[in-house]
Amino acid sequence: MRFVFCGFLALSCCIYASLSNASPRNLILIIGDGFDDQHVTMGRNYLSGMQGALVLDTLPYRASVQVETISDKGQPLYVADSANTATSLATGGITNIGRIATDISDNDLPTIGERAIASGYRVGLVTTSSLTDATPAAFLTHVSARSCEGPEEVLGSTYYGIPQPACPDDARDNGGPGSIIEQLVASSAHVLLGGGSDYVQQLTIDGESVEDAARRAGFVIVNRDTNLDSLVSDKPILGTFDGGTLEVRWRGAGGRIAEPTETSWLNALSDYLGETTEPEPMVCEPNPDYGNTPSLASMSGAALRHLSRENDIGFFLMIESASIDKQSHKRNPCGSIGEIQQLEETLSLAMAFAQTHPDTAIIVTADHAQAAQILPEPTLYSKYPVPIYSPGLTARVHTPEGGTMRINYATNNGFSEEHTGANVPLFANDVAAPLLKPFMRQREVHDAMSHFLFRNVDP
Amino acid sequence: MRFVFCGFLALSCCIYASLSNASPRNLILIIGDGFDDQHVTMGRNYLSGMQGALVLDTLPYRASVQVETISDKGQPLYVADSANTATSLATGGITNIGRIATDISDNDLPTIGERAIASGYRVGLVTTSSLTDATPAAFLTHVSARSCEGPEEVLGSTYYGIPQPACPDDARDNGGPGSIIEQLVASSAHVLLGGGSDYVQQLTIDGESVEDAARRAGFVIVNRDTNLDSLVSDKPILGTFDGGTLEVRWRGAGGRIAEPTETSWLNALSDYLGETTEPEPMVCEPNPDYGNTPSLASMSGAALRHLSRENDIGFFLMIESASIDKQSHKRNPCGSIGEIQQLEETLSLAMAFAQTHPDTAIIVTADHAQAAQILPEPTLYSKYPVPIYSPGLTARVHTPEGGTMRINYATNNGFSEEHTGANVPLFANDVAAPLLKPFMRQREVHDAMSHFLFRNVDP
Numbered sequence: 001m002r003f004v005f006c007g008f009l010a011l012s013c014c015i016y017a018s019l020s021n022a023s024p025r026n027l028i029l030i031i032g033d034g035f036d037d038q039h040v041t042m043g044r045n046y047l048s049g050m051q052g053a054l055v056l057d058t059l060p061y062r063a064s065v066q067v068e069t070i071s072d073k074g075q076p077l078y079v080a081d082s083a084n085t086a087t088s089l090a091t092g093g094i095t096n097i098g099r100i101a102t103d104i105s106d107n108d109l110p111t112i113g114e115r116a117i118a119s120g121y122r123v124g125l126v127t128t129s130s131l132t133d134a135t136p137a138a139f140l141t142h143v144s145a146r147s148c149e150g151p152e153e154v155l156g157s158t159y160y161g162i163p164q165p166a167c168p169d170d171a172r173d174n175g176g177p178g179s180i181i182e183q184l185v186a187s188s189a190h191v192l193l194g195g196g197s198d199y200v201q202q203l204t205i206d207g208e209s210v211e212d213a214a215r216r217a218g219f220v221i222v223n224r225d226t227n228l229d230s231l232v233s234d235k236p237i238l239g240t241f242d243g244g245t246l247e248v249r250w251r252g253a254g255g256r257i258a259e260p261t262e263t264s265w266l267n268a269l270s271d272y273l274g275e276t277t278e279p280e281p282m283v284c285e286p287n288p289d290y291g292n293t294p295s296l297a298s299m300s301g302a303a304l305r306h307l308s309r310e311n312d313i314g315f316f317l318m319i320e321s322a323s324i325d326k327q328s329h330k331r332n333p334c335g336s337i338g339e340i341q342q343l344e345e346t347l348s349l350a351m352a353f354a355q356t357h358p359d360t361a362i363i364v365t366a367d368h369a370q371a372a373q374i375l376p377e378p379t380l381y382s383k384y385p386v387p388i389y390s391p392g393l394t395a396r397v398h399t400p401e402g403g404t405m406r407i408n409y410a411t412n413n414g415f416s417e418e419h420t421g422a423n424v425p426l427f428a429n430d431v432a433a434p435l436l437k438p439f440m441r442q443r444e445v446h447d448a449m450s451h452f453l454f455r456n457v458d459p
Numbered sequence: 460m461r462f463v464f465c466g467f468l469a470l471s472c473c474i475y476a477s478l479s480n481a482s483p484r485n486l487i488l489i490i491g492d493g494f495d496d497q498h499v500t501m502g503r504n505y506l507s508g509m510q511g512a513l514v515l516d517t518l519p520y521r522a523s524v525q526v527e528t529i530s531d532k533g534q535p536l537y538v539a540d541s542a543n544t545a546t547s548l549a550t551g552g553i554t555n556i557g558r559i560a561t562d563i564s565d566n567d568l569p570t571i572g573e574r575a576i577a578s579g580y581r582v583g584l585v586t587t588s589s590l591t592d593a594t595p596a597a598f599l600t601h602v603s604a605r606s607c608e609g610p611e612e613v614l615g616s617t618y619y620g621i622p623q624p625a626c627p628d629d630a631r632d633n634g635g636p637g638s639i640i641e642q643l644v645a646s647s648a649h650v651l652l653g654g655g656s657d658y659v660q661q662l663t664i665d666g667e668s669v670e671d672a673a674r675r676a677g678f679v680i681v682n683r684d685t686n687l688d689s690l691v692s693d694k695p696i697l698g699t700f701d702g703g704t705l706e707v708r709w710r711g712a713g714g715r716i717a718e719p720t721e722t723s724w725l726n727a728l729s730d731y732l733g734e735t736t737e738p739e740p741m742v743c744e745p746n747p748d749y750g751n752t753p754s755l756a757s758m759s760g761a762a763l764r765h766l767s768r769e770n771d772i773g774f775f776l777m778i779e780s781a782s783i784d785k786q787s788h789k790r791n792p793c794g795s796i797g798e799i800q801q802l803e804e805t806l807s808l809a810m811a812f813a814q815t816h817p818d819t820a821i822i823v824t825a826d827h828a829q830a831a832q833i834l835p836e837p838t839l840y841s842k843y844p845v846p847i848y849s850p851g852l853t854a855r856v857h858t859p860e861g862g863t864m865r866i867n868y869a870t871n872n873g874f875s876e877e878h879t880g881a882n883v884p885l886f887a888n889d890v891a892a893p894l895l896k897p898f899m900r901q902r903e904v905h906d907a908m909s910h911f912l913f914r915n916v917d918p
Binding site for chain 1 (some may be wrong): 495496497499500501503504508509510512516517518519520521522523525527528534535536537538540556619621686727730830832833834835836838839840842843844845846847848849850851855858860861862863864865867869870871872873875877878879880881882883884886897898
């Protein structure tokens with residue numbers, strides 16, 4: 001990061017100070033990571049049936065959002081990651097893959113979370129990923145690379161043996177504000193709930209843990225022993241409920257994910273010969289590792305209570321269902337669908353909150369499209385006397401209504417699927433709708449949110 | 460088909476007869492076959508640039524549409540074909556793959572085209588496919604299988620040696636109304652423009668050609684020698700400009716389509732070894748076979764003039780850009796993008812028409828999702844020291860703005876890609892918008908159109 005004086009930010013604070021809210025103004029942004037239209041439809045088909053409707057589908061406004069990414073030279077890139085897309089949503093800027101609220105020249109981009117805090121709003125981040133993951137990070141921190149999650153990573157790290165980018169200018173060692181987790185606990189956020197205790201436990205260059213630094217900054221630390229439903233605190237809260245990403249709710253029966261189609265030796269000679277056997281259908285089942293992991297809705301409920309309690313200004317709350325994406329990377333459709341259910345429960349909660357808090361805008365969107373595709377079961381070409389099958393990995397998921405949804409993962413041959421480049425859906429309640437257009441760029445979603453929070457101040 | 464008395468149809472005519480239009484009421488339905496959000500974004504990125512906007516994107520209303528398909532036993536199927544989806548749009552019913560305006564018990568479902576004609580509207584179908592293809596067919600004909608395109612196919616045919624379904628109950632040989640093309644020329648449509656001269660030239664059981672039957676039914680026959688821009692006729696017009704599907708506007712340079720990644724012998728031992736070479740990037744170029752094929756916009760312009768001329772009631776016009784889908788089946792992204800451009804030009808024309816004809820509703824939608832996916836260029840995992848590549852076929856398309864869009868086709872190993880199951884986008888102008896909801900089922904799009912045309916008559 002490189003700090004640039006932001007005259008506009010100062011201006012917005014001044015103008016805001018001259019405004020007085022008639023009633024608290026609340027903005028709830030729910031991000032389904034990787035929650036593109038294939039995933040929305042997967043969720044609908046499984047959770048509500050082909051002829052049913054999701055809670056999402058009852059919202060009165062829907063738009064499509066173009067995702068914009070640029071290379072470090074400023075050239076267009078057509079597929080994003082969660083870092084640059086969260087940066088667009090959080091700052092209104094366009095940047096390169098991997099960057100957190102910094103532009104391609106490494107200038108810090110002021111975030112809506114920071115501006116909200118500066119303007120008197122309470123701010124919360126809730127996620128099923130680590131709090132240090134790209135999506136939450138971009139709302140309150142600035143680093144040149146998403147891998148700089150904790151003090152141990154900020155000067156460089158490895159992932160499966162592969163060197164990850166360092167953020168030398170951001171490191172406290174070099175006079176910077178520190179890694180993502182250090183910046184988060186210094187951000188004056190009011191609620192930080194998610195995974196990431198591995199990073200909270202790391203030591204800063206002062207020799208204290210990040211958790212201790214958070215306590216010094218005034219945070220109450222909560223964990224799995226805390227009853228989130230009855231949590232009341234006058235102080236900001238920081239809760240991490242797993243080392244990194246939270247466990248997901250569902251999995252394929254017996255832990256199955258998408259699998260290759262089995263082929264006979266004759267098929268190896270030619271695609272059009274021999275026999276092939278697709279993976280057997282599976283059902284979804286509870287993930288036995290989920291245990292007492294707090295649900296996204298219970299974390300969000302605690303956040304809503306904490307942010308709204310005795311608050312006559314309002315709040316900005318970003319909630320992320322992160323593992324829709326992460327489970328699609330792993331080719332686990334049941335994992336993704338369970339996390340869509342988590343998003344749905346959380347949206348219901350937000351809508352109930354908005355019923356009793358009338359100036360509450362709710363926006364739900366995805367950050368980027370993802371790999372899964374729903375394919376015909378059986379193939380459209382089943383009458384042809386040759387084996388027709390996915391060249392990738394296939395899961396055939398039995399749905400509660402008695403259908404079989406065939407899901408294809410075939411973006412690459414590697415250990416993790418690729419994101420894809422389609423525009424993504426956006427859903428909004430009636431308070432948010434007047435701010436929006438049927439077709440928006442991701443940075444314009446930021447601008448609309450900014451307009452809602454900061455009123456007459458141009459975003 | 461099996462004819463079932465439709466009390467409702469009779470009712471709608473009676474009620475319509477008691478209404479008088481203050482001004483002509485026109486409904487233009489533009490269908491992009493397979494035009495899902497991946498394809499919309501492919502079109503935007505190529506035709507307008509990543510930061511640009513399509514004509515579509517300027518429309519004031521956008522929704523998502525759930526596609527519904529059932530098996531012949533009524534069980535949910537999660538991926539459709541163009542026959543059952545066009546049936547939903549045209550009739551409001553849900554049916555099985557391959558069926559044209561018939562339900563799974565082979566009852567005829569009254570179509571919006573037929574009801575419009577019966578109510579005094581003029582009706583037109585314009586398509587870049589054969590007029591006998593599933594999408595146009597479902598608006599004015601009823602057969603049990605889409606393959607029953609002409610008199611030579613209605614009792615059975617083959618496609619690449621594979622037997623195709625026959626429609627014995629529909630055949631004139633058995634007292635039925637005949638094949639799709641025979642039903643079309645008997646439908647009292649006012650405009651039929653597209654491909655399909657192969658079917659028009661076939662002989663009926665009376666020994667005359669379908670074209671002669673059309674002349675007897677009052678059609679003026681037009682062809683490539685006709686100047687569509689100056690065509691004026693008091694009679695209905697039938698024009699077929701190619702044997703089957705019209706040639707598409709664009710292709711990949713030198714005729715290239717998506718290709719496999721080349722792998723070295725070591726990679727054959729393990730995905731994670733050896734060298735791989737992705738297909739070289741390509742540009743799009745004019746298809747040399749396109750010749751003087753009429754554009755979708757020129758056919759649509761002729762249709763609009765013919766349908767609106769001295770018409771104080773109004774019209775229903777279905778326009779299909781068919782080869783967005785057909786070119787994705789063939790893994791030809793440039794082919795699809797050129798046909799998206801055709802759709803865009805046609806939409807511009809429709810919007811200009813609506814400017815001077817105020818009671819004109821415009822709805823643009825897709826029938827079902829399709830195979831293409833935009834992938835990162837390079838892969839998100841390019842830093843890993845193993846070859847990461849699509850298991851399917853890849854095209855890397857240079858865009859006019861200087862980017863490279865990598866398109867993945869990997870739904871199957873066969874000769875033609877599979878459709879996919881995502882909900883599809885819908886776009887509308889301000890006249891159509893009040894009829895619509897942010898989330899709709901495909902059959903509800905029919906109901907909304909029906910409400911627009913038939914007013915107080917419940918759809």
